[in-house]
Amino acid sequence: MPPKSQTFQLAQLVKLQAIRLQIGRFEQSFKAIPEEIATIESNAHRYGEEIEQNKKLEQSINSQYRSYENEIQDRNNKLAQYQNQLWAVKTNIEYAALLKQIDTLKGMNEITNDQIFHLEEEKEQLLIHRVEKEKAFEEVKAANEKRVEELELKLKKAQKELDVLRQKEQRIAARIPQQLISRFKKIAEAREGIAVVSANGGICNGCFTSIRPQVYDKIRQGGTIVQCESCSRILFFDVSRESGQSS
Numbered sequence: 001m002p003p004k005s006q007t008f009q010l011a012q013l014v015k016l017q018a019i020r021l022q023i024g025r026f027e028q029s030f031k032a033i034p035e036e037i038a039t040i041e042s043n044a045h046r047y048g049e050e051i052e053q054n055k056k057l058e059q060s061i062n063s064q065y066r067s068y069e070n071e072i073q074d075r076n077n078k079l080a081q082y083q084n085q086l087w088a089v090k091t092n093i094e095y096a097a098l099l100k101q102i103d104t105l106k107g108m109n110e111i112t113n114d115q116i117f118h119l120e121e122e123k124e125q126l127l128i129h130r131v132e133k134e135k136a137f138e139e140v141k142a143a144n145e146k147r148v149e150e151l152e153l154k155l156k157k158a159q160k161e162l163d164v165l166r167q168k169e170q171r172i173a174a175r176i177p178q179q180l181i182s183r184f185k186k187i188a189e190a191r192e193g194i195a196v197v198s199a200n201g202g203i204c205n206g207c208f209t210s211i212r213p214q215v216y217d218k219i220r221q222g223g224t225i226v227q228c229e230s231c232s233r234i235l236f237f238d239v240s241r242e243s244g245q246s247s
Ligand SMILES: [Zn+2]
Pocket: 204, 205, 206, 207, 208, 209, 228, 229, 230, 231, 232, 233
């Protein structure tokens, strides 16, 4: 009859491993939540930036618009001046030259008026675009708030569940000698969390190496903590896997 305590400890180690793996998977599953919240916030930030860019473009068009208006005003002043001078002109040549200058200024004003017309169209498009963006932004913000609220609630719930799992882990760990837990943790760290494996069929089910018959016998008797000579994992004989088979 094997010493019960060792068999019991091995069974507890198997349980401990299972719960630690469960905790690991669980933590992994909600690790994504803070990342999702950050993504949502950065998307909202992008909306804000696009709106700001739109506003800057509108400002630059406004200033261009004002400078065109000033150009026209300057030319109109000059035109009024030339019109007055027409009365005082003495020769036909001077008269013709003045008329030519008047025509040139009027032509330039026409071009500038065309440019102003295009700017007005552009301004209008930008305004429509910005109003649409602002409206969409408001909608996105409202949706984001709801989603972030949901995610935060989920995170809170997950934290509670995690606390329960951790308590369970502690309860199991309390049944195992500290030294064995340290050994278990060391192996688990090196072997992706799998520190205890079954040895049924004479092979280590961690690294699939054959176990020497004397060692396998020891494992089957269940009285001692045996580690795989190849991968160092702790080996146990899984009785449930042998049911219905003759040994
Ligand atoms: Zn092994």
